[in-house]
Amino acid sequence: MAEAAPSNQDIFTCPVCLDILNYPVTILCGHTYCMGCITSCWDREDQKGVYSCPQCRQTFTPRPVLNKNSIVAELVEQIKKTRIQAAAPVPCRPTAGPGDVECDVCTGRKLKAVKSCLDCLLSYCETHYKAHNDVNPGRKHSVIDATGQLQERICTQHEKPLEIFCRTDLSCVCLLCLVVEHKGHDTVSASAGRREKQTHLGKTQSKIQQRIQEREKELQDLRKAVETLKVSTDQRRGGQQLAAGGAISGSIRALLQSARQESVMLSHFPAPLSHTVGTRLCGGAE
Incomplete structure (x- = not known):
């Protein structure tokens, strides 16, 4: 009497874990296993340096490279x-x-x-x-x-x-x-790695926030200096004094613009850091 044809479940069942194939790989003898299952089997044979198929016992040297069987995976x-x-x-x-x-x-x-x-x-x-x-x-x-x-x-x-x-x-x-x-x-x-990264980014965010506050204070001080210089320049009509005042005013304006740009740049950091850390590291997987 002819043997019954194996079912789809039998064909796509891993002979090692007896579950449906997960990331199927087909070795040189033609038998197919879960990548994790055959990797574990061959890890135990590393000391001998000879690797075998758990089903037909055919041996291989050196250890074969395992690649996903895309056709079986799709099925x-x-x-x-x-x-x-x-x-x-x-x-x-x-x-x-x-x-x-x-x-x-x-x-x-x-x-x-x-x-x-x-x-x-x-x-x-x-x-x-x-x-x-x-x-x-x-x-x-x-x-x-x-x-x-x-x-x-x-x-x-x-x-x-x-x-x-x-x-x-x-x-x-x-x-x-x-x-x-x-x-x-x-x-x-x-999850532990994500917590570590959150702690690290939290400290970085605090430093950035502190730097923003420092730059804002510098901006206020520079504005006061500019106003003081304007008053002083108006009061002095001497040519050399006016030229010197103009040079100093130009330098302060340059510093003011630089501080303003840095403050704007830093202000973009805090929200993204706190918002994305939970999802960007390992995709937020637990």
Whole structure:
């Protein structure tokens, strides 16, 4: 009797974690795994210097370079959407309006998304978010409030959430970056890194505010000096005195203009610093 053909779920299931493939990579023997799963397996074989396929046991030397299988990744994303659509009841909520983040799974009318998943790289309405949790019971996904800037929170190299802040390179990285490019670096969680950056920028903002106040006081003093000089010049009619007064007045006007320009430039810093620090560092991911 012929064997039954494997289902889509079996084909796109990682043999190591037994969950649907996440960032699929196909190794030289043709078997496909999650990037994180096969990386962990081969990390344990580093001392031997010989790397094997967990399924067929074919060996490789040196350690093969892993690259994303884009075709499999696209099919996996379609399967995820199909499973969530099948598990969700027909929604009856209002559609997304201007400025709202749309649900990526809704067909036809797009509902307002309430959550975005950093693992699936999709945003979900309330109905499809519940279905997302129902069809992914074995893996805890990184979920945040719905955002239209989902890609800013994802590693461009590995397409994984930016969960780590590297103090060595002052950049946000994913877990796969941590075991390769940033191995051995001084790192903290993204939330801890954001708090550190907020503290640092807060001190910088205070210094800038203090500098603004100092320049404003200098401006006031310069204005008083200019007025005093005008009065003094009017009272003196001697040619040399008038020429000297004009030269001094010109110098003060130049200083006044310079101080004015610096004050304007500094005034642009405080609001952006405090407003963007929470969202620019690691995309504000917790």
